[in-house]
Amino acid sequence: MRRQLVLSTLRSAxxxxxxxxxxxxxxxxxxxxxxxxxxxxxxxxxEATRLLAVVLYYLGILIVTFVVVALLSYRxxxxxxxxxxxxxxxxxxxxxxxxxxxxxxxGIAEIDRVSDVLSRSxxxxxxxxxxxxxxxxxxxxxxxxxxxxxxxxxxxxADTDDAEVVKEEAGIAIAQVERLTAVVDELLMRSRRTTDxxxxxxxxxxxxxxxxxxxxxxxxxxxxxxxxxxxxxxxxRATESALSQILSTLLENSLIHAKGTVEIEVRRSGxxxxxxxxxxxQGVPAAIAQHIFERSVSGGSGSGTGVGLALARDLAExxxxxxxxxxARPATFALFVSEARER
Numbered sequence: 595m596r597r598q599l600v601l602s603t604l605r606s607a608x609x610x611x612x613x614x615x616x617x618x619x620x621x622x623x624x625x626x627x628x629x630x631x632x633x634x635x636x637x638x639x640x641e642a643t644r645l646l647a648v649v650l651y652y653l654g655i656l657i658v659t660f661v662v663v664a665l666l667s668y669r670x671x672x673x674x675x676x677x678x679x680x681x682x683x684x685x686x687x688x689x690x691x692x693x694x695x696x697x698x699x700x701g702i703a704e705i706d707r708v709s710d711v712l713s714r715s716x717x718x719x720x721x722x723x724x725x726x727x728x729x730x731x732x733x734x735x736x737x738x739x740x741x742x743x744x745x746x747x748x749x750x751x752a753d754t755d756d757a758e759v760v761k762e763e764a765g766i767a768i769a770q771v772e773r774l775t776a777v778v779d780e781l782l783m784r785s786r787r788t789t790d791x792x793x794x795x796x797x798x799x800x801x802x803x804x805x806x807x808x809x810x811x812x813x814x815x816x817x818x819x820x821x822x823x824x825x826x827x828x829x830x831r832a833t834e835s836a837l838s839q840i841l842s843t844l845l846e847n848s849l850i851h852a853k854g855t856v857e858i859e860v861r862r863s864g865x866x867x868x869x870x871x872x873x874x875x876q877g878v879p880a881a882i883a884q885h886i887f888e889r890s891v892s893g894g895s896g897s898g899t900g901v902g903l904a905l906a907r908d909l910a911e912x913x914x915x916x917x918x919x920x921x922a923r924p925a926t927f928a929l930f931v932s933e934a935r936e937r
Contacts, residue, residue, distance in 0.1 A: 684712050737774065743808045744770040750811065766807055773804075773835065794913060795934040798828045798867065801837050802858060809845050813856070816849060824860035830867050831932040832913040840917060843906040844871040844927050851875060852925060862933065869929040870920070877923030886919055 639647075680698045694716070698709035747767040751760050806820055813819055830837070841858075848856050854874025861868050878886055887907045903917075910917040915931035 681709055681712075684709065737778075741774065744774065746811055769804065770808070773838065794831050794833050795829055796832050796834045796837060798830050798837070798860060798869070799826055801834055801841070802860075805838060805841055805845065809842075809849070812849055818849070818853065818855065820845070820856045820858065822858045822860070825862060826860070828860065828862075828867050829934040831934050832915065836909045836913050837931070840906045840909050840929055841869065841871065843902045847902065848873040848875070848925070863930070865933060866930045867933045869931070870926060871929075872921070872924055872926040874924055877925045878919065880922065883919065883922045887917070
């Protein structure tokens with residue numbers, strides 16, 4: 595900017611000199627070439643008159659110079675003030691939380707550099723706000739499922755006088771509280787990005803068995819059941835809470851939107867373990883089948899909040915896996931996760 599100011603000042607001075615010198619030189623050339631008599635008349639005037647004329651001449655030059663310099667300076671200052679004003683407006687918009695900012699292109703390196711920094715800051719702010727909104731939504735959804743399961747167990751305890759049933763349900767409720775604690779811990783790890791899928795390992799049978807115990811009362815109340823088949827004794831690369839949340843989302847969707855028996859089939863596919871979850875409902879409508887994992891998409895076998903399946907897919911990716919809809923009618927979801935083989 596310093597270089598631009600120096601050049602601007604030099605341009606203003608050069609323009610002023612040109613404006614003032616041009617008519618004077620033109621007059622002198624005219625007098626020398628065509629009107630030598632005017633020079634003789636000038637020197638014939640009294641000295642006092644000539645002195646007054648010279649004073650008035652230079653006074654006029656000073657006035658014209660001041661006016662010209664003022665106009666040129668105003669014009670040059672506008673060339674700097676306009677992008678600075680645009681930059682100030684951009685900074686104010688960023689301060690109000692706006693994230694879609696158009697960079698200022700002034701041709702002045704310093705101003706353009708500041709504008710680029712503000713634009714990048716706006717983009718980072720937008721990403722941070724989106725991440726915070728997604729995290730809050732995901733956390734709400736992840737905590738809701740174990741809390742709902744815990745509430746069902748407490749209701750079972752409240753509705754029975756059988757000490758054995760109370761003891762069994764209390765044990766399951768305690769397990770739900772432990773799972774809830776694990777979900778909170780994993781949410782914290784996710785926010786800090788400290789989870790390394792290569793260092794995780796969990797028994798798939800144990801997770802599925804726990805989910806059967808958790809969801810069986812709700813399915814029995816709806817006169818439905820969960821049937822598990824396929825390969826047993828597998829261990830996979832995942833956290834227990836993430837795997838439970840993914841499969842819980844699929845079971846909850848089936849319970850709410852489908853009917854009949856839910857079939858959970860476990861099989862190997864190369865280095866991966868595939869967990870397929872299918873039901874006997876009407877399936878996913880064709881209009882949303884291609885967008886079923888997008889946030890704010892619901893209907894059919896999708897999550898009622900429009901968050902569940904999107905969150906489930908994010909969780910699958912966080913443990914190095916993948917969640918796909920492999921059949922729309924009936925709805926069949928497949929979770930692909932790496933098998934934890936013995937070293």
